[in-house]
Amino acid sequence: MSALNPVIRTQSFSHSRLESLDALRGFDMFWIIGGEFIFHGMAKATGSPFWRALSEQFTHPDWNGFHAYDLIFPLFLFMAGVSTPYSVGHDLETGKSKNEVLWRVVKRGLLLVFLGWYCNNGLAIKPVAEMRFCSVLGRIGLAYMFANIIYLYAREKMQYVWFAAILIGYWLLLKFTAAPGFPAGTLTMEGNFASYIDRTILPGKLYLVIHDPEGLVSTLPSICTGLLGILAGKLLRNGMFTPQKKAIYLAIAGAISLVLAQIWNLDFPINKNLWTSSFVLQTGGLSLLLLSLFYYIIDVLGYKQWAFFFKVIGINSIMIYISSRFINWDHANNAFFKWAGQLVGSPYNIVIMSIGFLAVKWFFLYFMYKKKVFLRV
Secondary structure, eight states: OOOSSSEEEEOOOOTTSOHHHHHHHHHHHHIIIIIHHHHHHHHHHHOOHHHHHHHHHTSOOSSSSOOGGGGHHHHHHHHHHHTHHHHHHHHHHTTOOHHHHHHHHHHHHHHHHHHHHHHHHTTOOOOGGGOOOOOHHHHHHHHHHHHHHHHHHSOHHHHHHHHHHHHHHHHHHHHSOOSTTSOTTOOSTTTOHHHHHHHHHOOSOOTTSSOOTTOSTTHHHHHHHHHHHHHHHHHHHOTTSOHHHHHHHHHHHHHHHHHHHHHHHTTSOOOTTTTOHHHHHHHHHHHHHHHHHHIIIIIISOOOGGGHHHHHHHTTHHHHHHGGGTOOHHHHHHHHHHHHHHHHOTTTHHHHHHHHHHHHHHHHHHHHHHTTEEEEO
């Protein structure tokens, strides 16, 4: 996530990369590329309440609330922030000016916005009204860009001020405003102010017609998700603390963030669709705990071999995310594993085919890894 150019290139990785970060990114992407289908398949095949409960955790709540699946997107954005002190910080330390680095950050952010638009719409010519401009990659690009600008130009104490000010400001914005015809503080899909502004100013179509979960206004608090990752990355690069203490501090910060999220949830519900301030703290706390765990096991204790499976996914995350635009993975899965599903038969064939779907993608990424070919943005 830290290279400069939007090209596919053959290269080796710097030894300064955190192996735990690549593994955690791969763990995150594992669920995006199809890991959740195994749980959905088991739920359908068995009808068991246990598997149904797990399967439900890999869906998004309709509006307020939190499921495990809600963590995947913000965790990825958080990790983009963690990598900033290792990439942008390194560039500054080696003599590059802030303006040079800023130009690179802006280019990368805008490129992600374009890739998000491409994933939504492809390159077919169609009316603007039929296009969706908001996207997951677009939100990552914008949040990454503005979080990095804060990192570049604000002192460390002011970075914490920015973090708190954006979260509190967003809370106050939605608490004292609403869409026309609704009382102030309305947080329904139709009545909240963020969705109303998106409906008013955004071109094209919104994902849910009256609301877009990657809308423009709710991108504002997502900057804090990236900024929290930056602050975590700065801690990991800080030579004043031992690796063990870094892991402990990350875990403590994660626990505090989770407690604050539950308190704020009483007035400003945890809501992925609006990326509420409580949602930032909830997902930020879980992200910090996961980073602490992966960092302690992989980089502190040195247990690395088990994480290779996830590392292969993590170092080519953008490649596999956009791959469905040019690779028919279902066709490839049937070509390699349909026989296995037929042998097992119903109802567990859906589980076998879900595992095959993941295997095809992983071995594709493993081939790219062995050839040292990575999509760098």
